[in-house]
Amino acid sequence: DWTTDTYDAIIVGSGPAGIIVATRMAEAGLQTLLLEAGGPSYGITGGDLDARRPSWLSGTNLSRVDVPGLYKSIYTTNDGLTCSLNSYGGCTIGGSSAINAGLFFKPPTSDWDLYFPEGWHSADVETANQRLTAQQPSTDNTSRDQVRYLQTGYDAARKWIVDGLGFTDVDLNAQADEKTEVFGHPVFDYADGQRGGPVVSYLQSALEKPNFQIQTNVTVLRVERNLTQATGVYANITGVEKVISLNPNGRIILSSGAIQSPKLLMMSGIGDPAVLSKIQAAGKMSTALQSSDWINSTSIGAGLFDNPNTFIELEGPAIQSYVYSYDSPIDEDAQAYVQNRNGPYTFASETAVFFDTFTRDDGSNVTFQGTIDSSGYQDYMSNTTITLNIYGTAGLKSKGNVVLNEQADFAPGADGNVYYSDATDAENIAGFIYKIFQKLPDSGLTSLNIPQDATKEDIQTYITTYSAYALGSVNHWSSSCRIGECVDAQTRVIGMDNLHVVDGSIVAPLSVNPQYGIMVAAEKGSELILALYGKSLDGTNL
Ligand SMILES: Cc1cc2nc3c(=O)[nH]c(=O)nc-3n(C[C@H](O)[C@H](O)[C@H](O)COP(=O)(O)OP(=O)(O)OC[C@H]3O[C@@H](n4cnc5c(N)ncnc54)[C@H](O)[C@@H]3O)c2cc1C
Structure with a gap:
């Protein structure tokens, strides 16, 4: 019975971070348990595939998780892959990496050097970077036939951004350090x-280890300490609440995402005492935990970040827009995908990307x-319209x-300060659009x-006024711990001592986009x- 066994490492959440940590713990020989609130996702994760796909598959x-072109329909037809628990993302094996667009951009070394503390600068994460690159394939040309599909938007954008504005056309991951006036194909x-x-790239090798197991449909409610x-x-294990125990030298790693991990800390008596008092009064904290045992920290959940984004709708006579369909794709495209893994469904709708950096x-x-x-x-859905999504990013x-x-019931979320609480951000982003x-x-x-x-002022007002095109969340949550x-x-x-x-x-x-950096x-x-x-x-002893 896995619930009465004890573990060297318990990892909570099977998003990209949790899967990588659990895989590495298992490879080093530790008795490793990965707990996930959701259920299966990709075809290889088993379960009832028909419940997670349209009939053409x-x-x-x-x-549907395996087919990149179906990602956009996730918030209209979610097939049980999202849940109220992780309301901002995937709640399934793979977390949001199972439902996202799969954009995979290596952060520039300057991100580590400028925005991370001692021990986490680019030289410190270099071998981690190399391990990721060795294990995780990526491509900027997704179709087996190596044809790039839906290129009218790419061509128009290139004419505008490269020919018009003079940005340099680069290979975005090979030249990851260049983030000033660059343009390229998405990776x-x-x-x-x-x-x-x-x-695909990590979990499958972990599953081969006898000392590794993943348990799904298990929602961790708090850490016992x-x-x-x-x-x-x-944890709540399909309706029954139970403690899963660590071995004496064991460790718990919370990898539940930037919204859930801070919540789990608070539910475990670690956080702002004003919040902890409310959790305790509601009877949601362990009765064994006295308020004198609380670890008072207002840093838990503080600093939460998401990219503020603006959709700019662009029309051009040469554009042929393409709308992906969940259940009734163009027959030829569905066949090209199912039979040969060719065509527009081999990628998630993005055709070009550019970056720029501004020094204040x-x-x-x-x-x-x-x-x-x-x-x-x-x-703006005419067949000559495309969307440009502008984000502000680092800095x-x-x-x-x-x-x-x-x-x-203590559902976690973001407060109102995430987007544009500092007016400089809106000023800078408006300046870029201008x-x-x-x-x-x-x-x-x-x-x-x-x-x-x-x-610039008009643009600033537009991007900071809520509409279908501005201030929407892109679910790139980070930085909350x-x-x-x-x-x-x-x-x-x-x-x-042993909680991470x-x-x-x-x-x-x-x-x-954060996924690559989270994996590093x-x-x-x-x-x-x-x-x-x-x-x-x-696994050798140090
Ligand atoms: C629609 C969408 C599109 C995106 N597109 C991109 C993109 O193209 N490129 C990119 O780089 N990034 C993208 N992102 C962001 C990226 O997917 C996330 O940044 C990344 O997945 C976060 O990884 P994580 O490991 O921190 O957490 P998550 O991926 O959120 O994983 C956390 C996991 O923990 C589980 N969990 C949470 N609480 C508990 C609990 N109490 N008990 C048990 N399990 C729990 C959740 O169910 C989930 O599976 C996108 C996100 C979304 C939602």
Whole structure:
């Protein structure tokens, strides 16, 4: 009975971080348990495939998760892959890596050097980076036939951004350090026309180890602890609440994502005492835990980040937009995918990406990213319209908090400070949009929702006023349990001996979409945690 066994390492959450940490713990020979609140995702994770796919995939070994082109429909037809627990992302094997667009951009070395503390600079994470690259395939040309599909948006964007504005065309991961005026093809963590990611690249090797197991449909409610020593997790296992225990020298690693991991700490008596009092009063904290045992820290959940984004709807006579369909794709495209892994369904709709970095008067940097999608959005769905999604990325100054909603049984969420609480961010992003708009008229593209001659002030007002096109969340949650404030440089929760957080929570806002950097952090975290067991990555004693 796995629930009465004891473990050297219990990892909570099977997102990209949790899978990598669990795999490395198992490879080093530790008795490893990975707990996941959700259920199966990719075809290879088993379960009822028909419950997780449209009928055109019947008779294959694919679930909708495997087909990159189906990612966009996740919030309309979720097939049980999201849940109220992880309301901002995937709640399934792979976490959000099973439902995301798969964009896989290596962060520039400057992100580690500028935004991470001692011990986490680029030289410190270099071997972690190399391990990730060795284990996780990626590609900027997804179709087996090596044809790049849906390129009218790419061509128009290239004319605008490269020919018009003078950005340099680069290989975005090979030249990852270049984040000033660069343009390129998006890179995805796919392999052979199917979604890749840690479920394919890491979890499958962990599953071969007799000392590894994953248990799904297990929701951890809190960490059990004896003062500074974690002793196990208290979990809901298909309706029954139970403690799963650690071995005496064991460790718990929370990898539940940047929203859930801070919540689990708070439910375990670690956090802001005002919040802890409410949790205790509601009877949700272990009765064994006295308020004198609380670890008071206002850093838990503080610093929460997500990219503020703006959709710019662009029309052009040469554009042929493409709308992916969950249940009735164009027959030819469905056949090309199912029979040969060719065509538009081999990628998640993004056709071009560009970056720019701006140095402020105070010498600090801020980076911007633009991603071209294959279709229009909401009110702008003509077949000559595409969407440009502009994010502000590394160096933004706004920071939010993870807050617990008492009415909804302490469901965690973001407070109102995440987007644009520091006006500098809106000013900088508006300045970037203004800059690129100066060459828009020559490109043959027309902006439909922001006037091309808008002033910087008009743009700033547009991007900070909530609409279907502005202030939407892109679910790139990070930074809610920062290294040096919430966890130490070994990823150990400050005040605890053997409780760690390794996931988006410990990663600072990056220049690029977060998944790659989170996976590097998980590789680095694994190495550091194994050293605390006295082990190296291959399991030899240090
Ligand atoms: C729709 C969408 C599109 C995205 N697109 C991209 C992209 O293209 N490129 C990119 O780089 N990033 C993208 N992201 C972001 C990226 O997927 C996340 O940053 C990344 O997955 C976070 O990894 P994580 O390990 O921190 O947590 P998560 O992926 O959130 O995984 C956490 C896991 O823990 C489980 N869990 C939570 N609480 C508990 C509990 N109490 N008990 C047990 N299990 C629990 C959850 O069910 C989940 O499986 C996207 C995200 C979304 C939602």
